[in-house]
Amino acid sequence: MSVSEAPRASFQLSQLIYDTRYRALTIQVLTLGLVLLGIWWLVANLLANLDAIGLAPNFDFLGSTAGYDIALSLIPYNNGMTHGRAALVGIMNTLLVAGMGCVTATIIGVLAGVLRLSKNWVVSRLMAVYVEGFRNVPLLLWILLVFAVMTESMPAPSAFREGGGASMLLDGTVAVTNRGIYLPAPVWGPHTWILATILVLSIIGAFLYRRYARKALFDTGRLLPMVWPTLAIAFVPVVTIYLLTANFGLGLLHLVGLAIWIALIVAVYRGINAVVPGEIGRFLAVVAALATAWVFAQIIWPYVGGAGLIFSGAEAVPEGADVVSNWNPWVTVSYPELGGFNFRGGVQIANPLVALWIALSLYTGAFIAEIVRAGILAVSHGQTEAAFALGMRPNRTMSLVVLPQAMRVIIPPLISQFLNLTKNSSLAIAVGYPDVRATLGGITLNQTGRALECMLLLGLFYLALSLTISFVMNIYNNRMKLKER
Amino acid sequence: MSGTHAQTVLYVRDSMLPQAAPPLGQTGAIRWLRENLFSGPLSIILTLASIWFVWFVFSHIYHWFANSIWNAASLTECRAIRDATIGADASAACFAVITDRWQQLLFGFYPSSQYWRPVAALALFIVGIFPILFPSLPRKLLIATAMLPFVLFFLLWGGSIWGPVAIAFGFLIASASVKFLAPIAGSLVGVTGAIVLPILFWLFLAGPIAGALQDILPIGIRSIQSKEFGGFTLSLIIGITGIVLSLPLGILLALGRQSDMFIVNKLSTAFIEVIRGIPLIVWLFTASLLLNYFLPPGTNFDLMLRVIIMVTLFASAYIAEVVRGGLAALPKGQYEGANSLGLSYWQSMRLIVLPQALKISIPGIVNTFIGLFKDTTLVVFIGLLDPLGLTGAIRASTDWNGIYWELYVFIALMFFVFCFSMGRYSLYLERKLQRENR
Numbered sequence: 001m002s003v004s005e006a007p008r009a010s011f012q013l014s015q016l017i018y019d020t021r022y023r024a025l026t027i028q029v030l031t032l033g034l035v036l037l038g039i040w041w042l043v044a045n046l047l048a049n050l051d052a053i054g055l056a057p058n059f060d061f062l063g064s065t066a067g068y069d070i071a072l073s074l075i076p077y078n079n080g081m082t083h084g085r086a087a088l089v090g091i092m093n094t095l096l097v098a099g100m101g102c103v104t105a106t107i108i109g110v111l112a113g114v115l116r117l118s119k120n121w122v123v124s125r126l127m128a129v130y131v132e133g134f135r136n137v138p139l140l141l142w143i144l145l146v147f148a149v150m151t152e153s154m155p156a157p158s159a160f161r162e163g164g165g166a167s168m169l170l171d172g173t174v175a176v177t178n179r180g181i182y183l184p185a186p187v188w189g190p191h192t193w194i195l196a197t198i199l200v201l202s203i204i205g206a207f208l209y210r211r212y213a214r215k216a217l218f219d220t221g222r223l224l225p226m227v228w229p230t231l232a233i234a235f236v237p238v239v240t241i242y243l244l245t246a247n248f249g250l251g252l253l254h255l256v257g258l259a260i261w262i263a264l265i266v267a268v269y270r271g272i273n274a275v276v277p278g279e280i281g282r283f284l285a286v287v288a289a290l291a292t293a294w295v296f297a298q299i300i301w302p303y304v305g306g307a308g309l310i311f312s313g314a315e316a317v318p319e320g321a322d323v324v325s326n327w328n329p330w331v332t333v334s335y336p337e338l339g340g341f342n343f344r345g346g347v348q349i350a351n352p353l354v355a356l357w358i359a360l361s362l363y364t365g366a367f368i369a370e371i372v373r374a375g376i377l378a379v380s381h382g383q384t385e386a387a388f389a390l391g392m393r394p395n396r397t398m399s400l401v402v403l404p405q406a407m408r409v410i411i412p413p414l415i416s417q418f419l420n421l422t423k424n425s426s427l428a429i430a431v432g433y434p435d436v437r438a439t440l441g442g443i444t445l446n447q448t449g450r451a452l453e454c455m456l457l458l459g460l461f462y463l464a465l466s467l468t469i470s471f472v473m474n475i476y477n478n479r480m481k482l483k484e485r
Numbered sequence: 486m487s488g489t490h491a492q493t494v495l496y497v498r499d500s501m502l503p504q505a506a507p508p509l510g511q512t513g514a515i516r517w518l519r520e521n522l523f524s525g526p527l528s529i530i531l532t533l534a535s536i537w538f539v540w541f542v543f544s545h546i547y548h549w550f551a552n553s554i555w556n557a558a559s560l561t562e563c564r565a566i567r568d569a570t571i572g573a574d575a576s577a578a579c580f581a582v583i584t585d586r587w588q589q590l591l592f593g594f595y596p597s598s599q600y601w602r603p604v605a606a607l608a609l610f611i612v613g614i615f616p617i618l619f620p621s622l623p624r625k626l627l628i629a630t631a632m633l634p635f636v637l638f639f640l641l642w643g644g645s646i647w648g649p650v651a652i653a654f655g656f657l658i659a660s661a662s663v664k665f666l667a668p669i670a671g672s673l674v675g676v677t678g679a680i681v682l683p684i685l686f687w688l689f690l691a692g693p694i695a696g697a698l699q700d701i702l703p704i705g706i707r708s709i710q711s712k713e714f715g716g717f718t719l720s721l722i723i724g725i726t727g728i729v730l731s732l733p734l735g736i737l738l739a740l741g742r743q744s745d746m747f748i749v750n751k752l753s754t755a756f757i758e759v760i761r762g763i764p765l766i767v768w769l770f771t772a773s774l775l776l777n778y779f780l781p782p783g784t785n786f787d788l789m790l791r792v793i794i795m796v797t798l799f800a801s802a803y804i805a806e807v808v809r810g811g812l813a814a815l816p817k818g819q820y821e822g823a824n825s826l827g828l829s830y831w832q833s834m835r836l837i838v839l840p841q842a843l844k845i846s847i848p849g850i851v852n853t854f855i856g857l858f859k860d861t862t863l864v865v866f867i868g869l870l871d872p873l874g875l876t877g878a879i880r881a882s883t884d885w886n887g888i889y890w891e892l893y894v895f896i897a898l899m900f901f902v903f904c905f906s907m908g909r910y911s912l913y914l915e916r917k918l919q920r921e922n923r
Contacts, residue, residue, distance in 0.1 A: 028748040035752060042779045049778045120528045121521040122535040136904035137897045138859040140873060145897075148889045283526030423764035429866055441770065451774045459763045459771075466762035 050452070059457075061448040062087070068443050070434045072350065083444045090439030091461060097356050097435065098422040104361035105421060106414070109368025116373055127369065134366035140427055142363055147355035147431045154178040157342050168336075175336055175343055181354055182336035185347035189332060191245075199238045206234040261296050268292045352433035356425065364421045368414060375410035376402065408480050415473045419466050426462075436461060552577035555584055559884035582888050583895050586879050590895065593715015593870050599643075599707060603718045606640045609633065610725065618910075641722065644708035647695040655683035655691065711789040715870035717899060723789070724858040727796040731857070732850070734797065735804025736843075740834065742805060743812050753805070760802035766863050768795050773867040792864050800857040807853055811846030812838065844918050851911035855904045872896045 016026045050056060062084035069079050073089040074096060116127035134142065155166035157177045168175045175182040206229075213224040239258070243251035272285040336346030379402050387397040428435040429442070437458060445454040509515060522532045552571050557563040563579035571577055583590070592600055613633040616626035635649040659679040667675025699705070714722065741753030760768075772791040777784070815838060823833030843850070865874035876892045879885050 024746050028746050031752065032748050045781055046778050049782055052782060115531070118528075118531070119521060119524060120531050120535075122539075123531045126535050126539065132905065132908075133901070136855070136859075136901045136908065138862040138873075138900055140862045140865075141893060141897055141900070144873065145893050148893070152889060280526060426764040426766045427863075429766065437764075437767065441767065445774075452778060455767065455771050455775055458767055462764060462767065463759060463762040467758065470758075 046452075055449070055452075057450075057452055059453055061444070061450050061453070064448075066444065066447075068447070070439060071432075072353065072434055083440075083448070086444060087436060087440035087457070090434060090436035093433070093439075094422070094425055094428075094435040094437075097353060097360070097425050097428070097433065098418075100357050101360040101364065101421050101425065102418045104357070105364035105368055105417070108361055108365030109417075110372050112365060112369035113372025113376070116369060117376060131366045131369050134363050135370070139359065139363045139424055140430055143355055143359040143427055143430050146359045147351065150180075150351045150355050151178050157338060160338050160343075173335055173346075175338075177343070178351070179342070180348045180350040182343045182346050182348050184333050184335045185345075187332045187334050195238055195242060198241060199234075202237045203234050206230045209233055261293070264296060265289045265293050352428070352431040355431050356428055356433050360421055360424060364417055364424075367417050367420075371410055371413045371417065372406075375406040378409045379405045411480070412473055412477055415469060415476075419469050422465060423462060549576045549578045553580045554578070555580050557581035558585060560886065560888055578891055578894075579888065580891050580895075582879065582885050582891050586885070589879065590716050590872055590875055590892075592718050593875065594713045595709065595715070595718060596707070596713070599709065602640050602643070602706075602709075606637045607721065609640070610637060639706075641714075642709055642711075643706045645695065645699045645703070645705040647698040647704070650698075651691040651695040652687065655686050658686055659683045711787045714789065716872050716875055719789075719864070719869060720858070720861040720871050723793055723796055723861045723864065726793050727800050727857050727861075728854045730793075730797045731800035731804055731853075734801035736808055736839065738801060738805035739808035739812060742809055757802045757805050760799055761806070765796070765799050765860050766866060768799055769863055769867050771795070788867070789869065792867070792869065796857060796860065799860075800853060803853045803856070804850060807846045807849035808842060810849065811842035811844075814845050815842050847911055847914055847918070851907055855907050858904060858907070859900065872899070 016022045063082050065079075066081060066083045066086040067079050068086070070077055070086060070089050070093075072093055074092040075089060077085060077089045112127045112130060115123050116131065118124050154176055155178065157175070157179060159166040160168065160175060160177070166177075173184045209229055210226065213226055213229075216222050216224055240255060243254050243258075245251070266289075269285045269289040272288050273281050275281070276284055334345045334347075336343040336348075338344075383401055383405065384397055387401040392400070425435060426437045428438060432438070440461075441454055441458040445451055448454075506512075510519065523529050552567070552575060554563050554566050554577055557566055557579065558581070560579060560582070563577075563581050567573075567575060567577045567579075588597065588600065592603060595603065610633065613630050616622045616624070616630050632653070635653045639646055639649045659682065662678035662682055663675050666678045738753050738757055741749050742757060744750050744753070769792065772795040773788060776791055780786075819837055819841065820833070823837040826833075828836065862871050862873050865871050865877075870878065873896065876889075876896070879892065880888060
């Protein structure tokens, strides 16, 4: 079909094919016709088949009683509730593991990506092994492997008894068992909302301060301190009020102690930094500050008011069945404690969630590491050299010159990795985590036999999620696009 | 000049010092250590932490590997051997499960007398794709490559040889139609004939002809059912078929999405977005649970074929996005240049645009292939016995009840070898096709 052939007016049919004026139209009409024909064929078959087994499509089953239990639910649920509610529980669980995975995968990925570029031979090789190892082995295998490690190699709760051979981590507050990980959990009291409101307001205040500082810098050239005031504005009010409302005298004592503690750390850091110059000085200062913090918290703190409530929970646990430290009833902390055959108190993160979370984070982290590495390499070396020529220090060069440009390259694939992680969370089926595929696309489907409706809803959920994220990403891309000509 | 200098400026040296060796800290291993391991406080911490980590992992795994037992018939026997030779409670891997069951991991439930067939198929496939992988080989060899699918199908599934021959003959009719019919009756008739004639042939003539030929000349090998396939044979069949089929489909979809034609563009976009927006596992469940609803009552076709179709469609949507990236990255001048030469759409795509766009998208395409191959493990959820599914089957036997790590390590290693070599090949290709100076 070469274009050079002259169209002949007498031959109408061939003109539809060879004349570029009509050809596009012909092709489109043909395609549309074929696609519609195909869809009609499929739908006709579907209706005939459903008619034959007497299952006309309808979604009434969502309102009927589910009758099954779900191991993990973020919203109140019991087996007397509806299939629709069960599906919602599944959706929340999918979003939970996806959200947790995205956060940890980003942290792991950024660290691994930066470290793989490091000049340090051992570290860069180690990161290369991590990235290649995880990228080239199926995710399903990693999930099963982590799950096997969690269930086969971790001690049973009974091993945590006296002489059982296992011990709790982090000052006796965290227990890793073959049934899951037990963590301390906050218990919200009746006045928690006051603290929450204060926290939100002070974080807003911190942002306003940053805006003010930035404006002051651009308007007057005055460089206001950023990090410390932001942290102080964000957290000092809520800590002060929490401590003072509990017990005014003891709270005041704690506040003074806290202030001295922070002042001491800052003083040690500044002092050493001033005395010993250069990189080594900064290094020594960090080490000394951390040591001071630890020594002060561990040794001196318990004598302040006799309560190491904030920094070492286990010592403050009162005798009693329910392990709650009654420091301030506004917010209390419940610690896991071994009772009978299992742990009580705190919050249990069951093994399926742990395995899925760890495997998804490590696997996606390997991909994110490559994205971050590519993003940093994509910023041409001239940019760094120019920044150095202007006299900028390496970390300022990184944060003001390289990273803003690298972000443009990094963010879109990063978000599509988040999307991949969310879709991969459907591999929960391998470890029995109750995500939306397990509730709506699993038990509900099997109980009601409504395969078509369940799969349709399941597909629509994932599709809606990814289309929303793509939509947001497109807006971002358009905003960040290099403005050329 | 230097003489006057020496007299007027006292501090300028006028004689050269003999060359000295560089200081000890600036040469050889010490310099390398200083630069690469201990260049600063952070670097020192990282080095020490990494060395500690490597030692930690190594110390935990070393004995397990070093003590591994390779000859035993069951896990209890393995433990007995360990207790006798190394000592009770010592950490020892029992790789005897691999020596005992490797055939199952590689071939699933394929009859053991026929193991040569998947092996021969793999060998033939590797030899057969040489003409595509290495362009320096003579082009005539591509004809042999074109015959490969039918040979491989015959080798793997067996049965009468006349079935694959009849299907291949349909393609022969198609090419003959283009070659001989087109010059006589115009290219439109030729192309229509190439589509309609083989379909008519397959629908009405292929079956009877193959049957008749089988009666006259019964050539065939033992027929193998799809449910007997398993292990890495299954992964490789699904993976390779998916890879081979998804590339052309993906390219077509990408062209459709880049097209100016409104309907084609929107249809391609919708297809790509819907496929990509939903996890593969949901698609696989759809294939196993729902596909029968969409076909005429009474039809029931092979689960493995359904999986291959689903995996192919899934991968092609991802390939389409990768290729679209390549098409978008190509300077507009290339498209305009092709148009100004008077090339038709397909000519300009085939000769100018796609060779360059595909070159740009090689890393992405190979990554998609690697992903596809890894995703073949998901078929375990709809009842096909891939290697991971077989670990369950192996554990279900009393001999090997309770064995995890050895199987997982073996499977992970196999996947790593396949995927890593694909990744390396893509790097080789990238470097080979690199045209710019760097």
